[in-house]
Amino acid sequence: xxxxxxxxxxxxxxxxxxxxxxxxxxxxxxxxxxxxxxxxxxxxxxxxxxxxxxxxxxxxxxxxxxxxxxxxxxxxxxxxxxxxxxxxxxxxxxxxxxxxxxxxxxxxxxxxxxxxxxxxxxxxxxxxxxxxxxxxxxxxxxxxxxxxxxxxxxxxxxxxxxxxxxxxxxxxxxxxxxxxxxxxxxxxxxxxxxxxxxxxxxxxxxxxxxxxxxxxxxxxxxxxxxxxxxxxxxxxxxxxxxxxxxxxxxxxxxxxxxxxxxxxxxxxxxxxxxxxxxxxxxxxxxxxxxxxxxxxxxxxxxxxxxxx
Amino acid sequence: xxxxxxxxxxxxxxxxxxxxxxxxxxxxxxxxxxxxxxxxxxxxxxxxxxxxxxxxxxxxxxxxxxxxxxxxxxxxxxxxxxxxxxxxxxxxxxxxxxxxxxxxxxxxxxxxxxxxxxxxxxxxxxxxxxxxxxxxxxxxxxxxxxxxxxxxxxxxxxxxxxxxxxxxxxxxxxxxxxxxxxxxxxxxxxxxxxxxxxxxxxxxxxxxxxxxxxxxxxxxxxxxxxxxxxxxxxxxxxxxxxxxxxxxxxxxxxxxxxxxxxxxxxxxxxxxxxxxxxxxxxxxxxxxxxx
Numbered sequence: 001x002x003x004x005x006x007x008x009x010x011x012x013x014x015x016x017x018x019x020x021x022x023x024x025x026x027x028x029x030x031x032x033x034x035x036x037x038x039x040x041x042x043x044x045x046x047x048x049x050x051x052x053x054x055x056x057x058x059x060x061x062x063x064x065x066x067x068x069x070x071x072x073x074x075x076x077x078x079x080x081x082x083x084x085x086x087x088x089x090x091x092x093x094x095x096x097x098x099x100x101x102x103x104x105x106x107x108x109x110x111x112x113x114x115x116x117x118x119x120x121x122x123x124x125x126x127x128x129x130x131x132x133x134x135x136x137x138x139x140x141x142x143x144x145x146x147x148x149x150x151x152x153x154x155x156x157x158x159x160x161x162x163x164x165x166x167x168x169x170x171x172x173x174x175x176x177x178x179x180x181x182x183x184x185x186x187x188x189x190x191x192x193x194x195x196x197x198x199x200x201x202x203x204x205x206x207x208x209x210x211x212x213x214x215x216x217x218x219x220x221x222x223x224x225x226x227x228x229x230x231x232x233x234x235x236x237x238x239x240x241x242x243x244x245x246x247x248x249x250x251x252x253x254x255x256x257x258x259x260x261x262x263x264x265x266x267x268x269x270x271x272x273x274x275x276x277x278x279x280x281x282x283x284x285x286x287x288x289x290x291x292x293x294x295x296x297x298x299x300x301x302x303x304x305x306x307x308x
Numbered sequence: 309x310x311x312x313x314x315x316x317x318x319x320x321x322x323x324x325x326x327x328x329x330x331x332x333x334x335x336x337x338x339x340x341x342x343x344x345x346x347x348x349x350x351x352x353x354x355x356x357x358x359x360x361x362x363x364x365x366x367x368x369x370x371x372x373x374x375x376x377x378x379x380x381x382x383x384x385x386x387x388x389x390x391x392x393x394x395x396x397x398x399x400x401x402x403x404x405x406x407x408x409x410x411x412x413x414x415x416x417x418x419x420x421x422x423x424x425x426x427x428x429x430x431x432x433x434x435x436x437x438x439x440x441x442x443x444x445x446x447x448x449x450x451x452x453x454x455x456x457x458x459x460x461x462x463x464x465x466x467x468x469x470x471x472x473x474x475x476x477x478x479x480x481x482x483x484x485x486x487x488x489x490x491x492x493x494x495x496x497x498x499x500x501x502x503x504x505x506x507x508x509x510x511x512x513x514x515x516x517x518x519x520x521x522x523x524x525x526x527x528x529x530x531x532x533x534x535x536x537x538x539x540x541x542x543x544x545x546x547x548x549x550x551x552x553x554x555x556x557x558x559x560x561x562x563x564x565x566x567x568x569x570x571x572x573x574x575x576x577x578x579x580x581x582x583x584x585x586x587x588x589x590x591x592x593x594x595x596x597x598x599x
Contacts, residue, residue: 021502022423025417025501026421027423029414033474036471037433045439048444048446109340122348123347124582130578131531132533134575138350139557140357243534259442263445267445282446286440290438290440
């Protein structure tokens with residue numbers, strides 16, 4: 001009896017020593033990322049709140065101005081900012097279109113067509129290309145005098161078009177971003193369609209359903225979690241859009257002025273280095289995005305865990 | 309007689325189905341080829357224009373009459389491109405390799421070790437995913453400029469990434485959870501410390517996930533434009549590839565055909581990487597879903 005309890009005690013002691021060293025190793029393992037997040041995420045986050053309450057140009061000491069910038073954003077002077085948000089929401093049309101294109105291509109690529117992998121590669125490659133380079137490439141495509149788009153119109157005897165003027169630029173950018181961005185959504189759809197049980201389709205076949213019916217009654221409802229996920233991340237992506245707009249139009253015509261581009265400009269020399277205002281705008285934009293991300297995170301949790 | 313009727317009944321819909329299938333196939337291929345052409349034509353015109361002469365590039369001739377392969381040599385000789393390439397690789401290799409390793413280390417901590425506050429730390433890390441980079445952009449610039457005194461150096465684009473990333477860590481965590489634990493237990497009984505277990509047993513098993521993340525992070529970092537623009541945008545000698553081609557584009561300092569040649573060069577690394585590691589990219593996208 002006594003011997004037994006002694007043994008148990010020893011084992012417990014061993015366990016607890018292991019527990020302590022394990023805990024130490026645990027903190028050691030986790031600390032690099034934790035420190036990185038504290039230094040380069042948490043610290044700037046809190047600092048950003050402080051800067052947004054001051055007038056600050058980087059060189060002179062910040063002057064505390066309270067909620068002045070927020071008041072400005074939410075007053076008539078904030079029109080510029082809300083316009084840019086509106087412009088970003090217009091780009092959501094592109095998200096919808098690329099979602100539809102992604103679903104259609106994914107659906108076709110899940111049937112037994114030849115050259116599946118080649119098509120998949122072609123559709124996906126633009127999404128891993130440098131957006132600066134692809135934007136320059138498309139700017140050239142849209143060029144009034146030498147652009148390929150106008151050359152093609154010419155072949156069909158149609159008039160040349162200024163693709164980057166105020167009336168056309170939004171459509172031109174949406175066309176480009178849909179075509180060069182739907183590849184990611186396509187891959188998500190392909191993996192989702194592949195996980196639909198074959199028996200559903202076989203049952204539909206027995207009932208005499210045609211391909212269109214099968215698409216709308218089986219495929220579309222089955223991939224709806226992915227659809228929702230793509231919509232929300234697409235919306236967030238639209239609100240964070242920057243490179244394409246900065247490289248292609250740099251914010252003029254005014255309907256291509258995006259929130260991040262505006263924030264970038266306010267922290268530059270041209271707009272008077274108003275770091276306070278830029279920070280306040282960033283925080284308002286960030287809150288909008290954070291709320292959308294939060295909703296997405298909660299609702300897509302199911303899907304994320306199922307996949308992994 | 310009965311059999312015949314049944315035969316006709318069976319064969320009729322079959323024929324219809326077959327005809328429908330053929331039409332469906334034709335539509336499918338037409339659709340795929342049309343989309344593929346819409347994607348390939350811009351690439352084709354970029355390559356063709358990059359090989360035109362200085363006069364011809366300013367005309368609407370589609371196919372070059374004379375091929376100027378020298379444009380590519382000129383890009384390396386006359387512009388900051390080569391220098392920018394070296395810069396880019398110097399900036400992104402440390403954060404990609406070290407950062408991915410740190411993410412793996414952190415993931416190991418969460419997957420295998422018990423310590424007080426683990427759940428809270430993990431929750432806090434996952435919560436940072438909600439914070440959009442936009443909020444950090446301006447204050448981080450101010451901090452790098454005034455507190456760290458890092459402006460004019462590449463440190464703002466190198467150092468933060470070296471601590472690892474939350475998305476990458478989460479991916480690694482999912483991977484470690486699929487590995488069997490008994491080998492680690494056995495090694496611990498043989499007297500190996502936790503650090504030894506990670507280096508000698510767990511990390512070698514994680515190599516596939518590590519390589520996949522390195523490839524994905526590399527292509528992400530290589531294509532990143534906003535971060536280097538913010539922190540290095542004022543000093544040409546610190547330029548990355550993305551900044552270099554954008555400057556050639558906006559300043560009209562370089563002839564069009566050379567700018568376009570520079571774009572082809574800038575596009576090459578990630579496309580080559582994709583062709584070599586196609587599976588990694590497609591699987592990485594479907595696993596992490598994003599980013």
